[in-house]
Amino acid sequence: MEPRYLLHGHGLDSATPTRVEATGEPYDDLWKALYLESKLVKDENVKWKGSWRSTLLQLPDDRKSHIICNNVFSDVLHRPFVCSNVNLLAFATGIPTANQISRFENLEYADFAANWAEKPFILTQCVKDWPALKQWSIEHFLDKYKDVVFRAESVDWTFESYAKYMEYNTDESPLYLFDRRFAEKMNVSVGKEPEAVYWRPDCFGPDLFELLGKERPAHRWLIIGPERSGSTFHKDPNATSAWNAVIQGAKYWIMFPRMRSIAEWLLEFHAEGRQVPGCIEGVCAAGEILHVPSGWWHLVVNLESGIALTQNFIPESPSLHHLTEAIGFLRDKPAQVTGFTREVEDPYKLFEGRLQEKHPELLEKALEILESKKAGKKRKWEAAVAGDGPQEGEGVLVLDLEETAM
Ligand SMILES: O=C(O)CCC(=O)C(=O)O
Numbered sequence: 001m002e003p004r005y006l007l008h009g010h011g012l013d014s015a016t017p018t019r020v021e022a023t024g025e026p027y028d029d030l031w032k033a034l035y036l037e038s039k040l041v042k043d044e045n046v047k048w049k050g051s052w053r054s055t056l057l058q059l060p061d062d063r064k065s066h067i068i069c070n071n072v073f074s075d076v077l078h079r080p081f082v083c084s085n086v087n088l089l090a091f092a093t094g095i096p097t098a099n100q101i102s103r104f105e106n107l108e109y110a111d112f113a114a115n116w117a118e119k120p121f122i123l124t125q126c127v128k129d130w131p132a133l134k135q136w137s138i139e140h141f142l143d144k145y146k147d148v149v150f151r152a153e154s155v156d157w158t159f160e161s162y163a164k165y166m167e168y169n170t171d172e173s174p175l176y177l178f179d180r181r182f183a184e185k186m187n188v189s190v191g192k193e194p195e196a197v198y199w200r201p202d203c204f205g206p207d208l209f210e211l212l213g214k215e216r217p218a219h220r221w222l223i224i225g226p227e228r229s230g231s232t233f234h235k236d237p238n239a240t241s242a243w244n245a246v247i248q249g250a251k252y253w254i255m256f257p258r259m260r261s262i263a264e265w266l267l268e269f270h271a272e273g274r275q276v277p278g279c280i281e282g283v284c285a286a287g288e289i290l291h292v293p294s295g296w297w298h299l300v301v302n303l304e305s306g307i308a309l310t311q312n313f314i315p316e317s318p319s320l321h322h323l324t325e326a327i328g329f330l331r332d333k334p335a336q337v338t339g340f341t342r343e344v345e346d347p348y349k350l351f352e353g354r355l356q357e358k359h360p361e362l363l364e365k366a367l368e369i370l371e372s373k374k375a376g377k378k379r380k381w382e383a384a385v386a387g388d389g390p391q392e393g394e395g396v397l398v399l400d401l402e403e404t405a406m
């Protein structure tokens, strides 16, 4: 199937206003979709051939299509071209002062627990001793792990193939390497193990999900991707917080403490997003680590090819905010709980049991807070339906979807 047939199949005509600036393999995204549906997706030995079309058809390097599109005018074809050539720095610079993410060299746990557990920040010196920071780079991976098969979304490729893809692709949303079994695959030690390549920074204090031991849900990932790859808006799973350390490259983060309405969620325009009260932005450079407090929505984009390490956790802070949120999430949103193995039938019961055993006082307090929050919500709802009308400053049509959104 050649792109010109795809054009035809999409009902495009030459009268649409925007010229297709690209030649070569326009709309390679369609070939990507075909590839992902094909048998090749299961083949770990596939070689990246510079485009999805060439890779799917396994074309020799001298058989590239080169379609001259000078007289094709199409918004549909122009849009992915613009998206894959977007100047990301235009979005990552000129951050309004009020939005700028707080930066410190380091942080003590006491300060984190008392003041920062619910706010994003970047630490510029905290991971400088990690061997991973000193050793890892794309070249180092090519040297040591070129035959290791990593997971990139729905495909499993050798690092050699993925590195080629990183260098030669024009995808609007490049395939993102996100592998949670990286330590086993690379045969490296992590965390508390001797000779670890990285460890949990002390400033985040205890991680209450460690109570689950081997039964804890997936919580650490190696992340590698080219420029433009990244994570679309989401909150982290199971009401956990996370840290994310850039080893190579730089990531632009834009974060919001909550998403109040569909309108905000759909806010597509960066300039308007920046005006939303509470918006926090910043660039996390190589050697720096960023804190993602639980519940914060975030969009992340790699400004250049790079490597990162991330881990999710439940911090312990005096307000017990994070533990309460996590318990409430596991108990009240079982359908949204993710990352546990199939053997764990009831994650809430498991976590509740472990807390009862090791920290009964924390469990009791968190359940109490949950109950009083629930009672508070019920009171608000009753007041709203009692017909008193909205209070000053309350919108009538703005739905609070926080409860239903992921
Ligand atoms: O580095 C990134 O793309 C962000 C990853 C992230 O937000 C996550 O793993 O939840």
Ligand SMILES: [Fe+2]
Binding pocket: 231, 234, 235, 236, 242, 292, 298
């Ligand atoms: Fe995240």
